[in-house]
Amino acid sequence: MTVLSVRNLNIAIPTGDGHVHAARDVSFSVEAEELFGIAGESGSGKSVLSQAIMGLLPGALISGEILFEDRDLLKLSPREMQQLRGNRIAMISQDPLSSLHPFYTIGQQIIEAIRTHRQTSHEAALAEAIDILGRVGIHDADKRVNDYPHQFSGGMRQRVMIAMAIVLRPALLIADEPTTALDVTVQAQIISLLNNMRREFGTAIIMVTHDLELLSSVADHAMVMYAGNRMELGPGNAVLRTPSHPYTMGLLQSSPTHESRGPLPSIPGQPPSLLIEQKACAFAPRCPSVMDICRTQRPPLRRFDDNTQSLCWLENKAVRAPAIAAAAEESAAASKSSDIVVSVSDVRLAYGARSLFSKGGGVEVLKGVSLELPRGTTLGIVGESGCGKSTLARIIAGLLPPTSGDVEIEGKSIIDLDRQSWVEMRKRIQMVFQDPFGSLNPRRRVGAIIGDPFRIQKVAHGDDRKNRVRDLMELVGLNPEHYNRFPSEFSGGQRQRIGIARALALNPSIIIFDEPVSALDVSIQAQILNLIAKLQRDLGLSYLFISHDLAVVRHVSKEIIVMQGGQVVERGETEALYHRPQHSYTRELLAAADPNYRKGGGATAASISEALTP
Amino acid sequence: MISFIASRIGFAALVLLLLSGFVFTLFFVAPGDPARMVAGERATEIQVAMVRENLGLDRPVIEQYVSFLGRSLSGDLGYSYRNQQPVIELIKNRMPATISLCVGAVIMWLCMGIPIGIMSARHPGSLRDRVGQGFVLIGVSFPSFVLGMAALYFLYFMPRQAGFTLFPPGGYRPFLDNPGVWAWHMALPWFTLALTSAAIYARLTRGQLLEVLGEDYIRTARAKGLSERKVIYKHGVRSIFSPLTTQLGADIAALLGGALVTEQVFGLQGIGSLAVQSVQTQDRPVIIGVVMLAGFFIVIANLIVDFLYIVLDPRVRG
Ligand SMILES: Nc1ncnc2c1ncn2[C@@H]1O[C@H](COP(=O)(O)OP(=O)(O)OP(=O)(O)O)[C@@H](O)[C@H]1O
Ligand code: SF4
Ligand SMILES: [Mg+2]
Numbered sequence: 012m013t014v015l016s017v018r019n020l021n022i023a024i025p026t027g028d029g030h031v032h033a034a035r036d037v038s039f040s041v042e043a044e045e046l047f048g049i050a051g052e053s054g055s056g057k058s059v060l061s062q063a064i065m066g067l068l069p070g071a072l073i074s075g076e077i078l079f080e081d082r083d084l085l086k087l088s089p090r091e092m093q094q095l096r097g098n099r100i101a102m103i104s105q106d107p108l109s110s111l112h113p114f115y116t117i118g119q120q121i122i123e124a125i126r127t128h129r130q131t132s133h134e135a136a137l138a139e140a141i142d143i144l145g146r147v148g149i150h151d152a153d154k155r156v157n158d159y160p161h162q163f164s165g166g167m168r169q170r171v172m173i174a175m176a177i178v179l180r181p182a183l184l185i186a187d188e189p190t191t192a193l194d195v196t197v198q199a200q201i202i203s204l205l206n207n208m209r210r211e212f213g214t215a216i217i218m219v220t221h222d223l224e225l226l227s228s229v230a231d232h233a234m235v236m237y238a239g240n241r242m243e244l245g246p247g248n249a250v251l252r253t254p255s256h257p258y259t260m261g262l263l264q265s266s267p268t269h270e271s272r273g274p275l276p277s278i279p280g281q282p283p284s285l286l287i288e289q290k291a292c293a294f295a296p297r298c299p300s301v302m303d304i305c306r307t308q309r310p311p312l313r314r315f316d317d318n319t320q321s322l323c324w325l326e327n328k329a330v331r332a333p334a335i336a337a338a339a340e341e342s343a344a345a346s347k348s349s350d351i352v353v354s355v356s357d358v359r360l361a362y363g364a365r366s367l368f369s370k371g372g373g374v375e376v377l378k379g380v381s382l383e384l385p386r387g388t389t390l391g392i393v394g395e396s397g398c399g400k401s402t403l404a405r406i407i408a409g410l411l412p413p414t415s416g417d418v419e420i421e422g423k424s425i426i427d428l429d430r431q432s433w434v435e436m437r438k439r440i441q442m443v444f445q446d447p448f449g450s451l452n453p454r455r456r457v458g459a460i461i462g463d464p465f466r467i468q469k470v471a472h473g474d475d476r477k478n479r480v481r482d483l484m485e486l487v488g489l490n491p492e493h494y495n496r497f498p499s500e501f502s503g504g505q506r507q508r509i510g511i512a513r514a515l516a517l518n519p520s521i522i523i524f525d526e527p528v529s530a531l532d533v534s535i536q537a538q539i540l541n542l543i544a545k546l547q548r549d550l551g552l553s554y555l556f557i558s559h560d561l562a563v564v565r566h567v568s569k570e571i572i573v574m575q576g577g578q579v580v581e582r583g584e585t586e587a588l589y590h591r592p593q594h595s596y597t598r599e600l601l602a603a604a605d606p607n608y609r610k611g612g613g614a615t616a617a618s619i620s621e622a623l624t625p
Numbered sequence: 626m627i628s629f630i631a632s633r634i635g636f637a638a639l640v641l642l643l644l645s646g647f648v649f650t651l652f653f654v655a656p657g658d659p660a661r662m663v664a665g666e667r668a669t670e671i672q673v674a675m676v677r678e679n680l681g682l683d684r685p686v687i688e689q690y691v692s693f694l695g696r697s698l699s700g701d702l703g704y705s706y707r708n709q710q711p712v713i714e715l716i717k718n719r720m721p722a723t724i725s726l727c728v729g730a731v732i733m734w735l736c737m738g739i740p741i742g743i744m745s746a747r748h749p750g751s752l753r754d755r756v757g758q759g760f761v762l763i764g765v766s767f768p769s770f771v772l773g774m775a776a777l778y779f780l781y782f783m784p785r786q787a788g789f790t791l792f793p794p795g796g797y798r799p800f801l802d803n804p805g806v807w808a809w810h811m812a813l814p815w816f817t818l819a820l821t822s823a824a825i826y827a828r829l830t831r832g833q834l835l836e837v838l839g840e841d842y843i844r845t846a847r848a849k850g851l852s853e854r855k856v857i858y859k860h861g862v863r864s865i866f867s868p869l870t871t872q873l874g875a876d877i878a879a880l881l882g883g884a885l886v887t888e889q890v891f892g893l894q895g896i897g898s899l900a901v902q903s904v905q906t907q908d909r910p911v912i913i914g915v916v917m918l919a920g921f922f923i924v925i926a927n928l929i930v931d932f933l934y935i936v937l938d939p940r941v942r943g
Contacts, residue, residue, distance in 0.1 A: 067847055097850035104848075109841040113940060114863055124849045159939040175849070453836075499839075 013078075014182050014215045015064070016040040020075035022056070022063050022239075029286045030072070033059035035239045037075075041183065041215050041232075046206070048230030048247060049219045050262070053505060054282055056239040057219045061185045064217075065102055066092040080182060098128040101176035105188035107168035111160035117144075118156030121175045128179055139178060146211075147174040147204060165396070166197035173204060180212050187219045191529070194396045194559045196603045202229060223262055227251035235259045238283050238293040245319030253328065255313070255321035257300050260329040265537035277537035281490060292324065300325055351419075352521055352553045353384035358406060358416035360399075376402050378577040379416070384521075389547065389554040391568030391585070393561055393600060399577040400557045404523045407555065408440050409433060420521070438468065441519040443511050443527045451498040457484075457509055458494035464516040483512040486542065511539065515546070523555045528563060540567060561600055565589055573597045626935075626942070633931050637924045644920040645697070645913075649690050652909045659909055663706045697917065703910035705903075712914040715899060722797040723895035725807070726814055726884055731877070734819035734826055739869070741823070742830025747857060749835060757827060764824020769883055773817040773890035780813060795891035818887045822876060829872060833865040840864075866937050874930035878923045 022034040033056040041047045049057050062068045064077055066084060077084040079100065084092065104110050112120060121140040125131065131139075137156070144152035147170040160168055169189060176184055186205065190198040206229060209216050220226055226233055230247030235258065243256040254260045261278040280297040283289075292298070292305040302324055310324045323329075360377040377399050384390045394400050405411040407418055409425050418425050425436055451460060462480045465471045471479050481491035487508040498506055511527060524543070528536045544567060546552055558564045564571060565585055572582040573596065581594040592598045660677035661668070668676075677683050681692065696703065702712035745757035767775075777794060784791035792813050800807040837843065838861050846860040885897030896915060903911035935941050 065848055067844065093850050093852065095850070096848055102845075102848040104841055104844065106841055110845045112842040112846070112860055112864075114938065123851070127850050161940045172845075175845075 012043045013040050014043050014045075014080065015217075016076075016078040017064070018076040018078070020060075020063070020077065021073070022059055022068070023072040024059070024068070025070065025072070031285045032289075033071075033239050033285060034063070035289065037236075037239075037241045039232075039234050039241065039244055041217060043182070043215050044209055044213050045231045046209060046216045046218060046229055046247075048226040048233040048251075049217060049236060050221060050223055050226055050233060050251075051236035051242075052221065052262070052282055054285075055236040056285075057236055058187055060236070061102070061187050061217065061219055064185060065096060065100060067096075094128070097124055097176075097181075098179050099181050100183045100185065101179070101181040102185045102187065103169070103172045103176045103189050106192045107165055107172050108192065110172055111168055113160055116157050116159055117163070117171050117175075121156075121171075121178060124175050125178055140174075143174045143178045144171070147171070147177075147208075148200075149174070165193055166201065169193060169197075169201050170204065173201070173208065177208055177212055177214060181214060183215050183217065184209075185217045185219070188221070189218065190225070191220070191222070196395055196559075196600075198225070199603055223251055223266055235262070238289070239285055240289075240293055240322060242294070242323075243319060243321045245315075245317065249317040249319050253317065255315050255319045255328040256323050257298050257325065257329040258294050261297075261299070277541055281488065292322075300329065350386050351383045352386045352421050353382070353407060353555065354419040355380060355382045355403075355407060356417050356419075357381055358403070358413045358418060360402060360406065360411070361414050376577050377406075377413070380574070380577070380579055382572055382579070382582075384553055384555060386553050387547065387551045388569045389556050389567050391564035391571040392555060392557045392574060393559065393564050393571060394574035395559060395600075398574045400574055401525050403574075404442065404525050404555065404557055408442050408523055409436055410442075438517055439519055440521045440523065441514040441517065442523045442525060443514045444525055451506060451509060453498055456495050456497060457489075457501070460498070460509060461512045461516065463513060468517060470517075479516075480512075483516060486515065487512040487539070488542075508539070518550065519552070521553045521555070523557070525557045526559070527556075529558065529560065536563070543567065561589075573600065629935075630932070633928060637928050640924055641917075641920055645694065645917060646690070648913050648916045649693060652913060653686060653689075655907075655909075657907050659706055659907070662907055693913075702914040702917070705908055705911050707903075707906050707908045707911075712910050715911060716896065716914055716918055719894060719896045719899045721799060722888070722893045723884060723897060725797070725800065725811055726818060726887060726893060726895060727877075727880055729808075729811055729815045730818035730822075730884075731873075731880070733815045734823040735873075737819065737823035738826025739830050741827040743834060743857070743862060745827065745831040746834035746838065754831075757831065761824045761828045761831075764820050764827070767821070769817055769821055770886050770890055772820055773813075773887060776813045776817055777890070795893065797893045797895070814887050814891045814893060817890065818880075818883050821883075826869070826872070829869065830865060833868050834861055837861050837864045867934060870930055870933050870937065874927045877926040881919050881923075 017040065018038050020034050020037045021032070023030040023032050025031075037060065039047070049060070051057055059068065059071075063071065063073055064079075064084065066087075066089075073085055075085070079095070084095070087095070111117065115123075118137060118140050121143070122133065122136040125136040125139055126133070129136075141152045141156055144156060149155055149167065149170055155163075160171070163171065173189075184205075189205065190201050193201060202225060205216060205218070208214060218226070218230065227247060230251070232245065233243075233247045233250040234241055235243040235250065235254075235256065237258050242258050243250055243254060245255070249255075250259060251263070254263060258278075265277050278297050283293055283296065290309065291307055292301075292310045295301050295305040298305065305324050310322050313321045313323060313326065315321070315328060319328075321328075357379045358377055358381070359375065359379050361375045380399075380403055382390065382392075392400050392403070402411065406413050407420075409418075409420075409428070412426065420436055420439065423432070423436075425433075428436060458477065458480050461483055462476050465476050465479065477494070481494065484491045484494070489505060489508055489512065493501070498509065501509070514522060527543075528539050540563070543554070547554060554567070556564060556567050568585050570583065571585050571588050572579050573588075573594065574580065575596045581588065581592065581597045583593075588597065589601070592601055658673075660673050660680065660682055663680065664673045664676045681689060693703070700713060702716070704711055705715060741757045741760055745754040748754055780792045781790075781794045793810050795814075796810060798806045798810045838857075843856060843860055846856045851860070881897065884895065885900065887893070888895040888897035889901070896918070899911065900915045902908075903915065
């Protein structure tokens with residue numbers, strides 16, 4: 012049975028600069044109980060599409076049809092739409108940390124969802140809320156209903172969001188990047204939870220994501236979008252393993268899970284502006300198989316034997332692009348000198364112990380960590396969230412004093428620096444944070460934000476500064492013409508780069524990357540990872556690279572240390588560690604990052620979650 | 626939690642102590658001889674010396690300060706130099722007018738500013754928003770005494786010329802005598818004191834609410850199928866209470882300055898006019914008393930704001 016059928020959908024959003032054409036002639040349909048994946052780079056219109064289905068795009072010009080349970084949603088009154096939302100069609104969004112109201116308990120929020128659509132007593136709704144929380148894996152649900160969102164971890168909050176979305180047994184659930192903000196171990200649990208829920212309740216799921224690996228293991232059907240166009244559509248396996256369209260192929264090859272080391276074959280260039288009318292193939296400027304006709308005429312729809320459909324002039328399925336000439340000359344800088352730029356010895360950190368009002372011992376976050384970073388190389392640090400990775404980074408960057416132990420940067424201890432040398436040291440070490448969204452002031456223009464380090468350090472003025480900022484923007488793949496835009500006018504992926512540009516501004520010698528690419532699309536991820544590697548070669552930079560994603564860390568690091576519970580449990584050369592892990596926790600992480608693991612479904616996920624619960 | 630509350634109260638006490646020391650020192654080093662003022666222009670040196678001894682002004686400063694502190698704690702703020710009345714009595718007489726004025730004005734500005742701000746934020750760029758913004762502009766550009774004068778002219782003087790009384794020109798009527806008459810007399814002063822702040826709160830509410838309405842959890846609320854009313858009021862407005870409360874704490878501290886001007890314009894016999902008179906006549910015990918009282922209320926108001934903050938935001942509660 013078809014739950015949702017979208018036909019020839021066009022969406023234009025009026026803005027100050029003109030109409031943003033976020034969807035162009037998009038058609039697809041979703042069957043009951045199916046998991047339908049939508050993939051595509053940042054800004055390709057995935058979120059706009061899902062919001063259009065929810066009826067949450069006020070002011071947009073929408074044409075075409077969105078048939079849901081045989082009614083055209085575009086013809087419904089706002090009141091009728093409101094009755095469907097949350098009831099027959101539900102949504103969960105990318106960031107579970109900000110999607111729940113901080114001032115209401117989760118029980119209140121779920122009960123509100125129930126009672127908005129159903130006449131039940133508060134008690135009955137409460138019982139139902141507790142029941143559904145139990146089903147999504149919240150232990151002691153009867154007590155935890157009275158807790159506020161901030162008392163739950165990210166993964167738990169996403170479970171709560173799922174509970175709230177499915178409590179009324181909707182026919183369709185739209186999950187817009189449900190796992191992007193989560194740890195890889197938790198990601199797998201959430202995906203298998205969604206998978207179970209759709210079986211249990213017969214809910215069709217539209218899953219929007221840029222994680223192709225994840226989609227290929229769970230999606231029944233998949234659609235790939237680019238610049239508002241439906242580039243490819245077909246069975247999940249076919250689309251995501253043997254794609255027909257050059258764009259899908261490019262996306263797949265940029266994925267760092269690929270067996271290769273060395274530069275990733277990123278898709279060159281930028282997605283086109285959505286403001287202009289398209290008369291040709293939108294992908295032509297970046298396509299490796301581009302032909303003359305592609306630049307002048309709109310491509311036709313090709314259908315292939317494996318049921319994939321592709322919007323492309325190519326008559327055959329796309330082929331793998333030849334691996335980009337491996338510029339794999341092992342970084343010269345790395346081998347020639349072996350002096351140590353960062354040396355951490357037995358660093359410990361306990362929270363709470365020194366606080367004025369709290370009694371008793373604090374929580375020990377770091378329990379004696381030591382490491383060394385040779386100049387010009389990259390040291391990867393992996394571990395699940397809460398293992399102390401970010402805390403360690405902040406200590407090394409001099410932002411947080413350790414309780415005991417020592418940190419030496421280029422031979423100088425940073426404990427008890429005087430102010431002047433501290434300022435100097437801070438120029439040498441820069442950080443790229445996990446969450447650049449939070450650190451961008453929404454009221455300041457992007458050019459000004461990136462120029463901040465220049466302003467603070469009083470280097471480069473006027474046009475010179477402006478030019479440097481533009482160069483930086485280009486370097487990280489931002490359009491320099493967007494100098495005067497505000498952070499809110501960039502899509503999720505683009506905002507991430509602003510933070511990276513800012514850290515690169517002062518040409519530091521050491522950069523600490525704290526989950527720098529976790530929120531980026533694979534193709535952009537690849538661009539950034541390649542950029543990071545290029546900078547290292549050209550400038551002899553040294554990196555500490557923190558991530559929960561082993562595939563990414565493996566790609567960039569010479570050596571890796573694995574952390575668990577504030578301790579280093581394993582360290583070693585990247586390949587050695589990857590192929591011959593010694594510690595059981597390392598093996599778990601490897602299993603979680605392995606694509607085949609996800610296909611295994613719930614069983615493995617459950618065993619991992621057991622292993623992780625203390 | 627308990628320790629947090631205890632530390633806030635301790636801090637409040639410390640602030641009051643420092644304030645008392647500061648005021649005391651300030652008036653001790655001020656020019657003019659209080660003993661002569663009390664004794665009168667034509668008193669002899671001997672009479673002045675006697676007065677000085679009676680008032681304890683010949684003793685060491687520290688000793689005077691300690692005895693002042695001791696008396697203050699038991700509610701004795703000394704006697705006015707000018708008419709020998711107990712300072713506490715003077716203040717008590719003036720309190721009702723000032724409290725009526727301040728409390729009423731705060732309520733009025735909240736009731737005007739917040740709804741106007743919400744109206745603006747619901748439809749940014751619309752006609753209603755522009756009307757709201759216009760109100761803000763007018764409100765913040767007129768000093769309150771100008772407003773007071775204008776209010777008097779248009780709402781009292783002009784109707785009087787036309788032969789009827791719309792509002793009284795001023796003066797205070799006790800609440801307990803007749804609440805209606807009380808409110809009628811207070812209406813213009815309230816309006817005068819409240820308008821600027823109402824504009825500021827409208828602007829603040831609009832800005833904060835616009836920001837909140839862009840949050841992910843508001844989208845979640847819409848995705849649940851809540852009505853727009855519920856989305857705005859239950860989910861949006863609930864989130865701006867905390868910043869509004871913070872602002873209110875700061876504004877209450879500044880409120881007495883505005884109240885002083887308003888009391889003058891409308892001839893309200895309140896603390897403000899008492900302060901003005903006592904400064905003009907160098908009546909130190911009264912000045913000190915008034916300053917301490919003002920400090921006391923500001924500190925209490927901020928304590929309440931701190932606690933409200935805990936009540937409002939579960940994240941602070943931990
Ligand atoms: N409310 C809006 N007003 C104007 N333009 C918008 C609006 N929302 C999105 N856009 C634009 O529409 C295009 C598609 O954005 P969308 O958020 O759907 O991308 P996405 O594929 O979800 O990207 P991401 O992976 O980064 O979430 C982008 O160019 C974006 O700038
Ligand atoms: S139509 Fe041409 S440019 Fe577009 S994807 Fe196909 S081959 Fe590439
Ligand atoms: Mg999106």
